[in-house]
Amino acid sequence: MLPGPVQEAEELLGLAFRDRELLRTALTHGSLHDEAGTGTDYERLEFLGDAVLELITREFLLRRFPEEQEGSLTRxxxxxxxxxxxxxxxxxxxxxxxxxxxxSFRSTASSRRSLAADVLEALIGAVYLDSGLETAREFVTREILERSPVPDPGPDPRSRLQExxxxxxxxxxxxxxxxxEGPDHRPSFTVMVTIGGREAGKGTGPTRKAAVEQAAARALENIERTV
Known part of the structure; x- marks a missing residue:
């Protein structure tokens, strides 16, 4: 019989996992793994889920805003x-x-919020491995994209980073x-942005201005993903 949380999660997601150990792993925090000394925690699935979420979200925005440039889509x-x-x-x-x-896990409001975000990404990774990209896309669309107000792109990335x-x-x-790099008629610029001497992001574009905007957008992405 499945442990309560694993079975409840399967019902909550509305998915029937073929490999239920993937779901168990997606729900296992490192503190339990350390104490048990067996099995794995959700970090590897979180790593994968982050990439799957990025892909699905980028595709969604490309279709939703066919006229927008990369900078606005990134924001x-x-x-x-x-x-x-x-x-x-x-x-x-x-x-x-x-x-x-x-x-050993210290439960606080902050740690619970972080857990919720991490496990959601791990679940996306688990769904992808268990049932493929299309099922993962349906899950992300239903649980995240259709429930998220699409953010306004706001000011350009360079201005936002400076502010x-x-x-x-x-x-x-x-x-x-x-x-x-590249021929004179089709150059490619790569620009690095630093803050306090530390690299914050890199960008590439057909002009230096475009590369600067992308570098600023990458820096903002790195900053804001931790918020």
Whole structure:
């Protein structure tokens, strides 16, 4: 017989897993794995689920906004896939209650929110491995994309990144051209943005301006996915 949380999660998701151990793994926090000394936790599935979610969300936005440029699409994507947004969906689904944790896990409001986001990504990875991309797409669309207000793209990434740094009293972003490749009629620029001397993101584009915008967007994505 399946343990309660695993069976409840299967009913909650409306999916019948062929390999129920995938679902169990997606619900297993590292603290339980450390205590039991056997099995695996959800981190590897979370790693995969993050990529699957990115792919499905990008495809969704490309179809939804056929006229928008990469920068605007990236800003919309960030609002959907950042940890704070995923935590809201995971909590709505009750995933924070279903996680199998060990005695060493310290349960706080913050840790539960983080759990909900992490487990949601792990579940996406588990669904993908168990049933393929189409089923994963249906799950992500139903549980995340159709329930998420599509974020307004707002100001351009370079302006947003500068405002972010100013708001926190950080050094302003610095942009450096890393490479310029390709023939003269079709160049490709790669630009790195640093904040306080540390790399924050890289971007590539047919002009330096486009590469700068993408680098700023990548930096914002790296920052906002942790929020």
């Amino acid at each position: 919309r994507k960030i609002g959907i896939v950042k940890k704070g947004s995923l935590a809201v969906h995971g909590a709505r689904m009750g995933l924070d209650r279903l996680v199998l944790v060990g005695r 972010y740094c100013q708001g926190l009293g950080l050094e302003l972003p610095a942009y450096r051209t890393v490479t310029m």
